[in-house]
Amino acid sequence: MKASASANSNIALVKYWGKRDAKLFLPHNGSISITLDGLNTHTTCAFSDKLAGDKVDIDGKAVQGAELKQASAFLDIIRGMAKTKARARVVSKNNFPAAAGLASSASGFAALALAAGKAAGLNLDQKQLSLLARRGSGSACRSIYGGFVEWQKGSKSDGSDSHAIQLAKPTHWPEIRVIAAITSRQAKKIKSRAGMAQTVSTSPFYPAWKATVEQDLDGMRQAVMAKNFRMLGQIAEHNCLKMFGTMITTKPAILYWSPKSVEILHAVMGWREEGLECYFTCDAGPQVKVLCLARDEKETSQRLLALQDIEIIVSRPGGDAHTVSRHLF
Amino acid sequence: MKASASANSNIALVKYWGKRDAKLFLPHNGSISITLDGLNTHTTCAFSDKLAGDKVDIDGKAVQGAELKQASAFLDIIRGMAKTKARARVVSKNNFPAAAGLASSASGFAALALAAGKAAGLNLDQKQLSLLARRGSGSACRSIYGGFVEWQKGSKSDGSDSHAIQLAKPTHWPEIRVIAAITSRQAKKIKSRAGMAQTVSTSPFYPAWKATVEQDLDGMRQAVMAKNFRMLGQIAEHNCLKMFGTMITTKPAILYWSPKSVEILHAVMGWREEGLECYFTCDAGPQVKVLCLARDEKETSQRLLALQDIEIIVSRPGGDAHTVSRHLF
Numbered sequence A, B: 001m002k003a004s005a006s007a008n009s010n011i012a013l014v015k016y017w018g019k020r021d022a023k024l025f026l027p028h029n030g031s032i033s034i035t036l037d038g039l040n041t042h043t044t045c046a047f048s049d050k051l052a053g054d055k056v057d058i059d060g061k062a063v064q065g066a067e068l069k070q071a072s073a074f075l076d077i078i079r080g081m082a083k084t085k086a087r088a089r090v091v092s093k094n095n096f097p098a099a100a101g102l103a104s105s106a107s108g109f110a111a112l113a114l115a116a117g118k119a120a121g122l123n124l125d126q127k128q129l130s131l132l133a134r135r136g137s138g139s140a141c142r143s144i145y146g147g148f149v150e151w152q153k154g155s156k157s158d159g160s161d162s163h164a165i166q167l168a169k170p171t172h173w174p175e176i177r178v179i180a181a182i183t184s185r186q187a188k189k190i191k192s193r194a195g196m197a198q199t200v201s202t203s204p205f206y207p208a209w210k211a212t213v214e215q216d217l218d219g220m221r222q223a224v225m226a227k228n229f230r231m232l233g234q235i236a237e238h239n240c241l242k243m244f245g246t247m248i249t250t251k252p253a254i255l256y257w258s259p260k261s262v263e264i265l266h267a268v269m270g271w272r273e274e275g276l277e278c279y280f281t282c283d284a285g286p287q288v289k290v291l292c293l294a295r296d297e298k299e300t301s302q303r304l305l306a307l308q309d310i311e312i313i314v315s316r317p318g319g320d321a322h323t324v325s326r327h328l329f
Helices: A065-082 A104-119 A126-136 A138-142 A192-202 A206-226 A229-248 A259-273 A294-306 B065-082 B104-119 B126-134 B138-142 B192-202 B206-226 B229-248 B259-273 B294-306
Strands: A002-014 A019-021 A031-048 A055-058 A087-094 A148-152 A163-168 A176-182 A279-281 A288-293 A311-315 A322-327 B002-014 B019-021 B031-048 B055-058 B087-094 B148-152 B163-168 B176-182 B279-281 B288-293 B311-315 B322-327
Touching (some): A002 A229, A019 A192, A065 A104, A126 A163, A138 A148, A138 A163, A148 A206, A163 A206, A176 A294, A192 A229, A229 A279, A229 B229, B002 B206, B002 B279, B031 B138, B031 B311, B065 B087, B065 B104, B126 B163, B138 B163, B192 B229, B206 B229, B229 B279, B259 B279, B259 B294, B294 B311
Parallel strands (some): A055 A087, B055 B087
Antiparallel strands (some): A148 A163, B002 B031, B002 B322
């Protein structure tokens, strides 16, 4: 059986940073994201008894080594659920640069969970899909839903209560915009996975990160529900800077910002002082995402492009991840 | 009476960040610096009964407003000690850009303490000069000495035990180099003083900063005594990043790095991976100071200059602050 699916990337407004269980992708803290329509992974998966091993293509390139092992381990979970030993042929395409801090692993594993789940004949609901996607990459559990999404960290050791829920549909706040400013198409040197583990074990600030995330989550839920953009922006920016504060104090230090990232951070803070209401957030990479409202989308986009040597992608609230097609052989 | 004095700037290897007493400049934590010969303030001070008020020139410009008030308050302390009401004429010159994170207030108040103290007829020893300089600007208490200097935070509420001592003379480790990379001659937007106070009261990471400084101080003293450059560099870099981690998590956020600063940080980390042993540290401004040994001074300097749009000043271990001349009317 063969199925195709599509999932959007997401950007955390309250970040996921640090695992309590590295194998099951169980986080130390909950997180809240906004799903990024327009930053999309489209994946086709077909299981076959004739294949000797899994074959995975991402953006036209055959995946190998550790990355292939990771994909196969994820497919093993699905094979276990479907009671099959068939190997899979996976073809995946991102419409944005992979592995550069635009959360391609989030949309990637969400799309793979959907496509492979369907192709294996499983009939999973969204909670089950979120639990499954989490096993591929933590933040992927959020990309199953559109709109505003919370990953509830859960407390069980088997991870069965660690999945995302939808806080608000995309239609709840259609005016919100995320402008992804792409400063580099190079893959980052330190993958989030390795970075997180180093931070948890060596940053002297990590305990304070953990101790203050709960209040960020409370505030962010309120901001989303009340559509209070200032509150959302201030919490998102501060939470992002806290994550970077734990990263740069990791041993050895992790500094994902490039000179261009810092130029954008200063620009955003300066524009805000001038009265243009926008806020930044960054993930584990050099890209910067700028939050604004529909009324300021044009002005903010133009100012970002005027900084030169960056590309932008504007994301407007869209739909959930979904199965695009399903083919029976 | 009129006297001239000269004092060098210093760069903290374990930073001073946060005051327990804002009026007396008493710090939350001790700090260790290396004195920067070549980054110099030269100050002449003359007291006269004929002046209606203090007149202070820095780099050819008459100081006014809050800055003049600050200088006058400092001169009041000296007038109190000397039992005089005479006003002062102060002329001060920096051979490096002021107020841009090269610690001009450190060398400035150290030179003023020396010059004004002498001009007022006081005969202060180095401990007394350090206590006095601290009242002008905290880090100035370290600029009284050359070489490696520790500011002992002290515990008394009157500040009488909060002064610097010399850990090692400049001759102890003549091979050490500090290359100041000047990325901007613009004055910084947020003065260290305001930044510190905001950090102490709003950064969720400040308690962890305070809790871990003592181990940095212990390690740095050992590194200096044993002339262990790797240890010195690693602690200095980590401690600097911890300070920046508390700054960026301050509300509102403080980000002293410019795009150029971040370019240099990445360059230094990259050069080190390639085998060129150098480390960075930054203060509250966009400049970056690169630590290396004499054997790598030329290579490191050339690589820094190749980054373009920066100026460098190489500092080699020199002498203590000293009175240059003393004139009787």
